[in-house]
Amino acid sequence: MAPVLEVSGLSTVFHTRRGLVRAVQDVSFSVNAGETLAIVGESGCGKTITALSLMQLIPRPPGEIVSGSVKVDGTDLLKLSEPEMRKMRGGKIAMIFQEPMTALNPLMTVGKQITEMVMLHDKLPKSAARTRAVEMLHHVRIPEPERRAKEYPHQMSGGMRQRAMIAMALACKPKVLVADEPTTALDVTIQAQILDLIGDLQREFGTAVVLITHDLGVVAETANRVVVMYAGRKVEEASVTDLFANPLHPYPRGLLGSIPRVGSARGLDVSPDERLREISGMVPALNDLPPGCAFAPRCSQADARCHAQVPPFEMKQNDHFAACWQA
Amino acid sequence: MLSYLIRRLLLMIVTLFGVSIAIFLLLRIVPGNIADILFDSAGLIDPAEKKKIIADLGLDLPLPMQYWQWLNGLLHGDLGFSYVSEKPVIDEILPRIPITARLAGLAMTFAIAAGVPLGVISAVRQNSKLDYALRVLSLSGLSMPAFWLGLLILMACVRWFGTIPIYDRAPETFGAWLAMLAIPAAAVGFRSSALIMRLTRSSMLEVLRQDFVRTAKSKGLSDTAVTYDHALRNALLPVITTIGVETAFLLGGLIVTETVFNIPGVARFLVEAIRWRDYPMVQNLVMFIAVVVVTVNLIVDLLYMLVDPRIRYSE
Numbered sequence: 001m002a003p004v005l006e007v008s009g010l011s012t013v014f015h016t017r018r019g020l021v022r023a024v025q026d027v028s029f030s031v032n033a034g035e036t037l038a039i040v041g042e043s044g045c046g047k048t049i050t051a052l053s054l055m056q057l058i059p060r061p062p063g064e065i066v067s068g069s070v071k072v073d074g075t076d077l078l079k080l081s082e083p084e085m086r087k088m089r090g091g092k093i094a095m096i097f098q099e100p101m102t103a104l105n106p107l108m109t110v111g112k113q114i115t116e117m118v119m120l121h122d123k124l125p126k127s128a129a130r131t132r133a134v135e136m137l138h139h140v141r142i143p144e145p146e147r148r149a150k151e152y153p154h155q156m157s158g159g160m161r162q163r164a165m166i167a168m169a170l171a172c173k174p175k176v177l178v179a180d181e182p183t184t185a186l187d188v189t190i191q192a193q194i195l196d197l198i199g200d201l202q203r204e205f206g207t208a209v210v211l212i213t214h215d216l217g218v219v220a221e222t223a224n225r226v227v228v229m230y231a232g233r234k235v236e237e238a239s240v241t242d243l244f245a246n247p248l249h250p251y252p253r254g255l256l257g258s259i260p261r262v263g264s265a266r267g268l269d270v271s272p273d274e275r276l277r278e279i280s281g282m283v284p285a286l287n288d289l290p291p292g293c294a295f296a297p298r299c300s301q302a303d304a305r306c307h308a309q310v311p312p313f314e315m316k317q318n319d320h321f322a323a324c325w326q327a
Numbered sequence: 328m329l330s331y332l333i334r335r336l337l338l339m340i341v342t343l344f345g346v347s348i349a350i351f352l353l354l355r356i357v358p359g360n361i362a363d364i365l366f367d368s369a370g371l372i373d374p375a376e377k378k379k380i381i382a383d384l385g386l387d388l389p390l391p392m393q394y395w396q397w398l399n400g401l402l403h404g405d406l407g408f409s410y411v412s413e414k415p416v417i418d419e420i421l422p423r424i425p426i427t428a429r430l431a432g433l434a435m436t437f438a439i440a441a442g443v444p445l446g447v448i449s450a451v452r453q454n455s456k457l458d459y460a461l462r463v464l465s466l467s468g469l470s471m472p473a474f475w476l477g478l479l480i481l482m483a484c485v486r487w488f489g490t491i492p493i494y495d496r497a498p499e500t501f502g503a504w505l506a507m508l509a510i511p512a513a514a515v516g517f518r519s520s521a522l523i524m525r526l527t528r529s530s531m532l533e534v535l536r537q538d539f540v541r542t543a544k545s546k547g548l549s550d551t552a553v554t555y556d557h558a559l560r561n562a563l564l565p566v567i568t569t570i571g572v573e574t575a576f577l578l579g580g581l582i583v584t585e586t587v588f589n590i591p592g593v594a595r596f597l598v599e600a601i602r603w604r605d606y607p608m609v610q611n612l613v614m615f616i617a618v619v620v621v622t623v624n625l626i627v628d629l630l631y632m633l634v635d636p637r638i639r640y641s642e
Contacts (some may be wrong), residue, residue, distance in 0.1 A: 055545055090547035097545075102538040106637060107560050116556075117546040152636040168546070 002074075003030035004208040005054075005093075005176045010068035012046075012053045015061060019287040023049040025232045026313075027068075029225075031176070031208040036199075038211045038223035038240075040255070044283055046232040047212045051180045054210070055095050056085055072176055091121040094169035098181040100161035104153040110137070110161075111149025114168045121172040136167035140197060159190035166197060173205055180212045195222050216259060220244060228252045231284055231294035234313055238320040248322040250299050254279040293325070301326045328632075328639075335628065339621050346617040347401075350610055351394050360386055361410045361604045384410060397610060407607035411600075416611050420593065424615075427585070427592035431577055433508050434516035438577075439570065442520040443563070446527025450562075451554060453532060461524065468521025474583035477514040481587065484510070494590050511588040515580045519573045526569050530562040537561075564635055571627030575620045 012024040024046045031037045039047045052058050054070050056077060070077040072092050077085060097103040105113060114133035118124055124132065130149070137145035140163040153161055162182065169177055179198065183191035199222060202209050211223060219226055219240065226243045228236040228251065236249040247253040257277040281298035284290060293311050296302040306325050313323040359367075362380045366372070381387050385396065400407055406416035449461045484491045492511075498504040534540065535558050543557040578594065585595035593612060600608035632639045 057541060057544055086547045086549060088547070089545055095545045097538060097542060099538055103542045105539040105543065105557050105561070107635065108557070116548070116552075120547060154637050165542075168542075 004033045004073060005031040005210065006069075006071040007054065008069050008071075010050065010053055010070065011066045012049055012058060012063060013066055014063050016287065021287045022232050022289065023063075023286055024053060027227075027229070027232075027234050029227050029234075029237065031210060031225075033175070033206045033208050034202060035225070036202065036209040036211055036223045038213060038219040038226045039229060040213060040216065040219055040226055040252075041229035042214055042255075042283060044286070045229045046286075047214075047229055048180055049232075050229070051095065051178045051210065051212050054176075054178055055089060055093065057089075057095075087121070090117050090169075090174070091172050092174050093176040093178065094172070094174040095178040095180065096162070096165050096169045096182050098184050100158050100165055100185060101153075103165060104161055106153055109150055109152055110156070110164045114149075114164075114171050117168060118171050132171060133167075136171045137164065139170075139201070140164070140167040142167070158186055159194065162186060162190075162194055163197065166194070166201070170201055170205060170207070174207065176208045176210065177202070178210045178212070181214070182211070183218060184213070184215070191218070198222070216255060228255075231289060232286055233294065234321075234323065235295065236322040236324075237313075242317075242320050246317075246320075248316050248320065248327040249295075249324045250301055250326070251279070251295050254298075293323070331632075332629075335625055339625065342621055343614070343617055347398060347610075347614060348394070350613045351397065352390075354604070354606055354609055355390060357601075357604070359604060361606070362386070364604060397607070401611070401614070406611045409600075409608050410605045411603045411608070416607050419596070419608065420612060420615065423591060423593045423596055426590060427581060427594055429504075430508055430512055430515070430585070430590065430592060431574075431581060433505075433512035434577055434581075435519065435570070435574065437512055437516040438519035438523055438573070441516075442523030443527050443566065445520075446524040446566075447531055447554065447559060447562075449524065449528040450531030450535065462528075465521040465524045468517045469525070471517070472583075473515045473518055473580040474587050476517060477511065477584050477587040480510055480514055492588070494588065508590075511584050511590060514588075515577060515584040518580065519570075519577055522573060523566060523569060526566050527562060530565050531558060534558045534562040560634070564631065567627055567631055567634065571624040574623045578616055578620065 007030065008028040010024055010027045011022070014021040014023055027046075027050055029037060029039075039050060041047050049058065049063075053065055054077070056065070058065065065078060068078065072088065075088070075092075077088060077093070080088065104110065108116075111130065111133045114136060115126065115129045118129040118132045119126060122129070122132075134145045134149050137148055142148050142160060142163050148156070148160075148164075153164075156164065166182075177198075182198065183194050186194060195218065198209065201207070211218070213219060223240050225237065225239055227234055228243070228249065230251050236243065236247065236252050238248075243252065244256065247256055254277065258279065260276055279298055284294055284297065290297060290307065292305070292307040292309050293299070293302070296306040299306065303325070309325075311323045311325045313321060316322050316324075316327050360381070361384065362377050365380070366377055378387075385393060388396075397407070406420075408414065409416055409419055412419060445461055445465075449458045452458050481491050492507050495503070495507055498507055535554075539561075540553060540558050543553045548557070581592065581594040582598055584590075585592045586598060589595075593615070597609065597612045597616075599605075600612060
């Protein structure tokens with residue numbers, strides 16, 4: 001099966017007063033229909049910029065996509081003109097955002113916000129588009145969709161708004177859904193519901209999902225494959241099971257080590273005074289990256305080569321890739 | 328909604344009551360009254376005659392008494408007589424209202440029609456040469472008093488056309504009417520348009536950075552749809568409030584502009600009345616202006632509710 005989304009060699013930079021910020025460097029991945037790829041990393045690692053680059057929503061200037069290709073169903077989005085790209089946005093590739101509280105227009109009813117998009121992409125008359133909007137709200141399990149469609153975002157709860165957001169993103173049945181931290185702003189119970197919902201709709205529509213998150217719990221629950229990013233680069237890529245069982249790069253190893261396990265705090269299987277392991281040091285500034293591996297200054301295994309040369313991203317085990325001299 | 332309206336109307340009455348006391352007292356603090364001025368200008372010196380005038384006009388009564396007489400008359404629709412023309416105040420004011428109303432309306436229309444679109448353009452093209460030019464222009468608009476700008480315009484008219492727009496009580500066509508009022512309206516509306524432009528710009532810049540604008544873009548909407556349907560409506564909320572406040576400033580600006588351009592409206596008439604200490608005239612004119620300002624602000628607040636569902640539904 002040919003992948004629906006194929007990203008290769010994507011590099012995005014920002015021209016700022018403090019110099020060139022390399023937010024995303026040489027990032028490649030592909031996602032098949034119905035599959036979920038998670039992009040993981042801490043704040044500032046370039047995962048949101050990757051997502052915005054896919055949508056071509058990078059503010060230009062100061063941002064610029066300097067190289068690479070983003071193919072959706074074989075069409076390279078980076079080669080499209082702005083009007084052509086507008087047809088793809090929302091139609092073929094849609095996005096949901098982190099903050100459901102602010103991502104919807106407060107002065108427009110939820111129904112209108114979905115209708116507007118359906119009319120644009122599917123060229124439906126207003127009444128048919130409206131019917132579709134209500135259907136979509138029903139689909140994302142919003143009770144009384146007819147009435148809710150006439151409501152404004154402030155009349156809905158956070159979870160409800162995120163559902164409406166998902167309804168909007170999927171209203172035109174896009175091939176690719178980019179979800180940027182879709183559950184971060186929600187309560188834990190609502191988080192699970194939203195993730196289930198995305199999973200169910202994905203199976204139903206065969207959507208390829210790119211899930212951006214910093215939450216490894218979410219990754220374990222929903223993703224098929226995982227890309228770990230650090231300082232704008234991919235450092236590891238593997239299936240979820242491989243990554244959790246056997247992380248090769250010291251950065252994801254550190255990330256996994258920093259998650260508290262149930263029981264560890266109560267001293268059931270470990271000593272009660274065991275501390276969570278943290279990754280010492282700070283993420284390097286993206287306009288002042290070290291010459292070698294960006295993680296080397298924080299890495300306990302780093303040697304002279306790590307500090308001098310950027311490690312190649314290569315297959316270390318069967319279908320398990322990493323960029324590390326030591327792995 | 329209804330309870331809100333009732334509350335606002337009650338508040339309006341309290342405000343107007345406060346205004347009536349303020350204007351009444353302020354007028355009495357200003358030294359001299361009509362009798363002093365008449366005697367000074369005419370060179371009369373008979374104290375008995377002066378006393379008679381003061382008694383005739385009721386100016387010898389204690390202040391609370393005078394205030395009560397005015398307020399009582401006002402509540403019964405009797406505005407009293409002008410000291411100067413000795414005609415009923417209502418007959419003096421009424422014919423002048425449409426003149427000022429048209430000028431103010433035209434000025435405000437000009438201010439909004441110029442300020443809002445220019446503000447949007449300036450925000451969308453932030454930091455472009457056009458943006459800088461518009462910002463300098465608007466800053467000059469804020470710093471220039473309307474009367475001075477009016478004088479400059481008059482001088483420019485004389486220099487280039489050899490004539491100035493003369494006020495004509497009954498212009499024949501709408502075009503002639505517009506041509507006659509356009510320059511004074513622009514002079515007095517320039518400040519408001521500058522303020523509205525700057526506010527629209529900053530408000531737009533803030534809104535354009537918000538998440539829902541990015542959402543709108545991610546839906547594939549065109550730049551025009553994103554700017555006007557999504558961003559501008561949100562950006563206009565603070566602008567609407569300012570338009571209400573600006574109306575009060577506008578009426579203040581009109582006083583001088585009407586004098587400079589020799590337009591026989593309410594505002595210039597007020598200056599005349601103050602010069603003569605024509606108490607009934609001044610008091611009632613100021614009350615009238617206060618009613619207009621308070622009403623405009625009420626309308627603005629209602630408009631705000633209409634535009635913003637968050638306010639509509641929390642009531």
